[in-house]
Amino acid sequence: MSRLRRREAMWFYLFASPWIIGFVVFLLGPMVASIYFSLTDWDSFTPPKFVGLENYTRLLTEDPVFWKALWNTFYYAAISVPLGLGIGLWLANLLNKQVRVRKVFRTLIYLPTLVPLVATAMIFKMVLAPSGPLNDVLGVAGIPGPSWLLEAIWVKPALVLLSVWGAGGATVLLLAAMKGIPRELYEAAEVDGAGSVRQFWSITVPQLTPIIFFNLIMGLIGAFQVFSQVYILTKGGPNNASQMMVPMLFDEAFSFYHMGYASALSWLLFAVILVFTLLAFRTARRWVFYETEVN
Amino acid sequence: MATILSAAAPPQRDQQPESEPGRSRERVLGVFRATPFTYATLIVVSAVLCVPLVFVVSIALASDQTVNANTFTIFPREFHWENFTRVFGTDLPMQRFLLNSVIISTGAVIGQVLSSGLVGYAFARLRAPGKNTLFIVVLATMMIPAQITMIPQFILFKELGWVNTYLPLIVPNFFSNAFNVFLVRQFVSRLPSEIDEAAMVDGLGFFGIYRRIMLPMLSPVLIAIGIFTLTATWGDFMGPLIYLNDETKMPLALGVQYITSTSAALQAPPWNLVMVGSILLTLPMILVYYLGQRYLYEMDISGGSAGVK
Numbered sequence: 001m002s003r004l005r006r007r008e009a010m011w012f013y014l015f016a017s018p019w020i021i022g023f024v025v026f027l028l029g030p031m032v033a034s035i036y037f038s039l040t041d042w043d044s045f046t047p048p049k050f051v052g053l054e055n056y057t058r059l060l061t062e063d064p065v066f067w068k069a070l071w072n073t074f075y076y077a078a079i080s081v082p083l084g085l086g087i088g089l090w091l092a093n094l095l096n097k098q099v100r101v102r103k104v105f106r107t108l109i110y111l112p113t114l115v116p117l118v119a120t121a122m123i124f125k126m127v128l129a130p131s132g133p134l135n136d137v138l139g140v141a142g143i144p145g146p147s148w149l150l151e152a153i154w155v156k157p158a159l160v161l162l163s164v165w166g167a168g169g170a171t172v173l174l175l176a177a178m179k180g181i182p183r184e185l186y187e188a189a190e191v192d193g194a195g196s197v198r199q200f201w202s203i204t205v206p207q208l209t210p211i212i213f214f215n216l217i218m219g220l221i222g223a224f225q226v227f228s229q230v231y232i233l234t235k236g237g238p239n240n241a242s243q244m245m246v247p248m249l250f251d252e253a254f255s256f257y258h259m260g261y262a263s264a265l266s267w268l269l270f271a272v273i274l275v276f277t278l279l280a281f282r283t284a285r286r287w288v289f290y291e292t293e294v295n
Numbered sequence: 296m297a298t299i300l301s302a303a304a305p306p307q308r309d310q311q312p313e314s315e316p317g318r319s320r321e322r323v324l325g326v327f328r329a330t331p332f333t334y335a336t337l338i339v340v341s342a343v344l345c346v347p348l349v350f351v352v353s354i355a356l357a358s359d360q361t362v363n364a365n366t367f368t369i370f371p372r373e374f375h376w377e378n379f380t381r382v383f384g385t386d387l388p389m390q391r392f393l394l395n396s397v398i399i400s401t402g403a404v405i406g407q408v409l410s411s412g413l414v415g416y417a418f419a420r421l422r423a424p425g426k427n428t429l430f431i432v433v434l435a436t437m438m439i440p441a442q443i444t445m446i447p448q449f450i451l452f453k454e455l456g457w458v459n460t461y462l463p464l465i466v467p468n469f470f471s472n473a474f475n476v477f478l479v480r481q482f483v484s485r486l487p488s489e490i491d492e493a494a495m496v497d498g499l500g501f502f503g504i505y506r507r508i509m510l511p512m513l514s515p516v517l518i519a520i521g522i523f524t525l526t527a528t529w530g531d532f533m534g535p536l537i538y539l540n541d542e543t544k545m546p547l548a549l550g551v552q553y554i555t556s557t558s559a560a561l562q563a564p565p566w567n568l569v570m571v572g573s574i575l576l577t578l579p580m581i582l583v584y585y586l587g588q589r590y591l592y593e594m595d596i597s598g599g600s601a602g603v604k
Binding site: 095099 | 336450467476532551
């Protein structure tokens with residue numbers, strides 16, 4: 001290696017050092033530590049006691065809350081993510097038409113996504129109160145509204161509702177992507193006599209599949225890690241009906257100081273996310289359309 | 296990961312981003328024709344989505360009696376503007392919460408902007424053995440959920456005596472993060488390399504090239520990173536919840552929740568003041584989005600993280 005090349009390499013490692021140091025100190029080191037913690041019984045005050053895989057077996061075979069939290073997280077992710085994307089797609093398609101004051105509609109639909117999650121949770125605590133606005137509206141329609149956050153069967157739909165309020169994020173994104181679809185495709189389809197609905201399903205949706213796929217993945221990963229809403233609105237209740245993976249992890253670690261148990265839980269969470277991401281990628285070949293594959 | 300991230304970039308936009316399909320000389324295609332039904336749907340949906348926000352304003356302006364009696368209405372009937380001054384000092388330490396939010400967010404933004412630019416530039420331009428392997432590691436770390444490192448990091452910061460200080464929320468940002476490094480790298484890769492080669496011929500060192508040539512050109516991506524970091528830090532709840540338990544250190548996002556959780560069990564939280572807090576929490580985000588949206592649109596990959604909360 002020439003002297004110049006060596007100097008360049010030295011500068012590379014110097015410039016990259018913030019990330020390298022951060023990677024070792026805040027990621028790699030903690031990951032190794034986390035693996036070790038997950039094999040111990042530890043309250044963070046007394047020395048950790050090595051227990052082997054006991055934390056994992058206890059989580060998987062003895063702890064009923066874990067399975068409940070896992071199921072609730074699945075429920076939340078499986079409904080909120082596709083629903084949010086579906087609504088986003090529907091609204092983006094409407095906004096992609098030649099609508100007057102489109103910018104006003106777009107802004108109003110996007111506005112909720114700018115509200116920080118804590119404020120969103122506060123707003124929904126008020127909206128979903130037993131005698132809150134939502135139940136007032138339902139009351140006008142003659143439907144007796146449930147006590148959303150206090151009833152086991154309604155608390156998860158309530159959390160889904162909160163997440164769907166932010167469908168404007170997907171809307172704006174899909175709208176931007178729709179504008180990039182070549183107009184000729186629609187012109188040709190019209191000549192061929194395809195109606196609007198047919199064009200939506202045969203042109204718009206296939207053209208958007210890469211971006212839908214990306215949002216599906218990111219949405220699922222995000223949904224599996226849902227925390228603030230649950231912590232603020234329900235604390236996992238009633239009777240763990242809305243307990244999810246990360247709030248459970250937080251409770252175990254920072255309320256009960258079960259550091260080892262919580263570490264094991266974090267690795268199970270990682271495994272779940274990994275499996276779902278890989279599954280999504282496996283199915284992608286069948287429904288995600290990439291322009292480059294055609295040529 | 297690389298393929299999915301490149302898939303995230305929306306297809307090339309038209310010359311004019313706001314070009315209306317079918318307007319001007321071109322005939323409107325049937326599929327782009329807006330019907331009364333289109334308008335009706337858009338109006339209803341926009342209204343439904345905005346109702347909660349109107350309620351927030353109405354409650355923020357309501358008197359304590361109205362709030363306690365639960366008799367507020369969607370459109371405000373009373374205008375207790377003093378609620379907005381009450382939260383500062385007299386009833387709640389909102390100015391302290393706000394100041395803490397500003398301190399933490401500023402520190403985080405400075406850290407990410409400084410470090411991500413440098414690291415991203417290095418990955419895009421400088422040649423070194425092991426670089427490609429290292430970049431694969433950068434991409435791979437994006438898959439690790441933050442919860443894995445949450446507990447060991449807490450222990451680390453506890454050992455350092457940083458619990459109940461701003462440091463755990465600020466310092467890690469000075470070490471950049473994978474997503475921002477990736478953004479900068481992609482951005483630099485699109486710049487013509489003749490620029491820095493010419494500067495090299497002129498005798499500028501690598502740091503000189505970065506400082507004098509690259510940095511000015513990086514401003515769009517660095518502003519975008521600043522906005523992402525600001526939004527994430529300003530709204531972050533879990534980090535402050537783990538590390539801060541002293542009321543005078545809490546940022547607004549935690550403070551607002553703290554007010555509702557500490558009001559005595561028998562007594563309902565002061566919803567009007569909580570909503571004032573929520574408004575104070577939200578307005579800067581709307582402002583930042585309004586001022587920064589052209590940078591966000593420029594960084595078309597930003598779209599990727601938009602719908603995710």
